[in-house]
Amino acid sequence: MVTWDQLTLLHMDALREIGNIGAGNAATALAEMLHRKINMDVPKTGIMPFDDINRLVGSEEELVACIDFEVTGRAPGHILFLLDAPSAYAMVDMLMGQPAGTTTALDAMGISALQEVGNILTGSFLNAFAQVTGMGFASSVPAFAFDMLGAVLSTALVEGGFYADQVLVIETQFYEADIRLNGHFFLLPRTESLEIILRSLGMSV
Amino acid sequence: MVFATSGDIKVGIAEWKVAKSPSTLITLGLGSCVGITMYDPASRVGGLAHIMLPDSSQFQSHTNPGKYADLAIPMLLKEIIQQGGREANLVVKIAGGAQMFSAAGRQNSTLNVGARNIAATRETLKRLNIRIAAEDTGGSHGRTMILHLVSGEVLIRTVGAPLKAI
Numbered sequence: 001m002v003t004w005d006q007l008t009l010l011h012m013d014a015l016r017e018i019g020n021i022g023a024g025n026a027a028t029a030l031a032e033m034l035h036r037k038i039n040m041d042v043p044k045t046g047i048m049p050f051d052d053i054n055r056l057v058g059s060e061e062e063l064v065a066c067i068d069f070e071v072t073g074r075a076p077g078h079i080l081f082l083l084d085a086p087s088a089y090a091m092v093d094m095l096m097g098q099p100a101g102t103t104t105a106l107d108a109m110g111i112s113a114l115q116e117v118g119n120i121l122t123g124s125f126l127n128a129f130a131q132v133t134g135m136g137f138a139s140s141v142p143a144f145a146f147d148m149l150g151a152v153l154s155t156a157l158v159e160g161g162f163y164a165d166q167v168l169v170i171e172t173q174f175y176e177a178d179i180r181l182n183g184h185f186f187l188l189p190r191t192e193s194l195e196i197i198l199r200s201l202g203m204s205v
Numbered sequence: 206m207v208f209a210t211s212g213d214i215k216v217g218i219a220e221w222k223v224a225k226s227p228s229t230l231i232t233l234g235l236g237s238c239v240g241i242t243m244y245d246p247a248s249r250v251g252g253l254a255h256i257m258l259p260d261s262s263q264f265q266s267h268t269n270p271g272k273y274a275d276l277a278i279p280m281l282l283k284e285i286i287q288q289g290g291r292e293a294n295l296v297v298k299i300a301g302g303a304q305m306f307s308a309a310g311r312q313n314s315t316l317n318v319g320a321r322n323i324a325a326t327r328e329t330l331k332r333l334n335i336r337i338a339a340e341d342t343g344g345s346h347g348r349t350m351i352l353h354l355v356s357g358e359v360l361i362r363t364v365g366a367p368l369k370a371i
Contacts, residue, residue, distance in 0.1 A: 050218050060233035061349060063364055068306060143308035147364055150234020151347025154218055155305040158237055158257055158318050165219075165269055 006205075007194075012045050014201050015170055018132060019043030023172035023185055025128035026121040030174060033120060034094045038181075041173040047166050050154060056171055057082055057184050060150030064088075065106065067118030068156045070140040071126065075193035075200070078160040079125065079139065080186040081118045082153075087182045088114060088146070106146055115142045121185060129187075133200035162188060213351075216240075219272040221254035223284045226354040233349045235301035237319035239326045239342070240350035241278060242298045243335075244357045245290035251354045252290075254281045258318070259325030274325035282333060292335075298359045298371055299326055300341045300350045307345070319343070339371040 020043050031038040044056065054060055065088040069079040083091060089103040092110040095117070096103075103110060119142060126137040145152045157167060170187040189197060198205045216222045216232040224230055226249035232240050235255065244251035254277045258264075261273035270276035286292060302323035323342050330337060341348065341361045349362040361369050 054234075061362070066306075068308075141308055143306035145305040145307070147236070147305060148234040148347035148349070150218075151236030151238075151303070152234075152305055153236075154234065154238055154257065155236035155303070155318070159306065163258060163264065163272075 007047070011198055011203065011205070014198065014203055015168075016043050016045040018129060018197070018201075019045060019170035019172055019187060021132055022125040022128040022187065023174075025124040026185060027174055029120050029124040030117070033117065034091070034176070036094070036176050036178075039175050041175075043170055043172040045170050046168075048169050049166050050157065053157075053167065053169055053186075054150055054153055056169070057153070058084060058149055060148060062149045063147065064149045064152055065114055065146045066144070066152045066156060067115055068143040068145070068160070069118065069122050070160070071137055072140070073137040074135050075133070075137075075189060075196045077187060077189035077193055078156070078162075079122050080153075080156055080184075080188065081121055082149075082184045082186070083114070084182055085146075090181055091117060091183075111144055111146070115144055118142050125185070125187070133197060135196075135200055157188075160188065161190070164191065168194065216253045216255050218255055219257050219269050219277075221252060221271055221277055221281045221284070223250065223252035223281070223288050224354055225250050225288065228354050230352045230354065231349065235348045235350060236303055236305045237301070237317075237322060239274065239299055239301040239319075239322040240348070241281065241326060241330075242350065242352040242359050243281060243285055243290070244296045244352060244354070244359075245285065245294040246296065246357050247291065247294050248289045249354055249357075250285055250288050250290035251352055251357070252281045252285045253350065253352050254278060256322060256326065259321040274322060275329050278326065278329045279333065282335075295335065296338045296357060297330060297335050298339045299323070299330075299337055300348050300359075300361055300371065302326075302342045303344050303346055303348070305345060305347065341369070341371045
């Protein structure tokens with residue numbers, strides 16, 4: 001089995017490209033849903049310790065919403081979508097057609113709306129991922145948490161079975177300039193999926 | 206709100222640290238993880254561990270013993286004694302072990318790492334004949350755990366609630 005320390009720069013570029021295509025598709029879906037222009041950063045790919053994954057998003061005690069999907073198929077893993085609290089509230093307002101600033105806490109309706117955004121982003125990401133790799137993927141129902149970033153992220157990783165000291169992360173940031181919508185989309189492939197993904201792209205490992 | 210200052214010693218996930226008064230040990234954002242503080246009021250030596258998994262025996266290689274309740278707690282105890290703490294004096298408190306995510310299918314026990322971390326922490330302490338003086342565990346919210354080595358006070362910070370001593 002290929003392990004993280006055997007990855008070359010070429011492999012990392014290929015994984016970043018998956019992130020690019022998948023997140024591009026997801027950003028388009030998000031823009032259509034919100035009727036706004038959504039920008040995205042060039043995906044970051046890396047093998048990171050837990051603390052560095054936290055740092056991609058913010059500080060440990062920052063309040064965030066996290067939507068977590070288990071991805072099944074030949075190359076299983078997890079997808080996480082994280083929004084800081086102001087972005088989560090702003091997104092609920094946009095989805096509900098309310099004036100910005102209406103939402104100041106998350107109720108069941110708000111949570112359901114965010115989970116639906118997560119569903120659509122994950123579905124569009126996986127569609128692109130499936131087209132590039134020629135493999136099929138399915139995602140679980142979303143699990144939801146709204147709490148301290150450190151608590152949410154570490155729990156998502158441990159419950160997802162990512163027990164190693166380091167995790168392969170493909171991360172993209174979405175943002176919308178006017179209202180400072182700030183979301184982070186993560187693909188976390190399992191260690192055993194790595195070789196399968198790279199081979200599906202025609203790469204030797 | 207009390208925020209981490211430069212004088213605080215931060216304990217990361219899967220780490221443990223031991224220090225003396227007047228330092229403060231702090232670990233941020235415990236979710237399903239469990240924080241364990243040990244404090245000797247006589248020498249004012251104390252330690253804090255942040256474990257993420259219950260049991261090392263389920264894994265073939267342990268590159269980092271700080272991850273597991275069954276390995277980290279005895280190592281924390283040993284280090285405190287080496288730094289001048291006395292086992293008979295130790296006041297031990299635990300926090301964390303929450304179930305952070307809600308979803309259909311997430312309620313079954315094998316996925317509830319938080320509950321298993323609490324159980325393993327209790328079991329390991331029992332095996333070492335150490336009594337738990339106080340705890341703030343379970344539930345579905347994250348916690349920051351702070352040990353002031355001047356006083357031995359252990360504080361818990363959560364989102365949207367005042368700082369609480371345990």
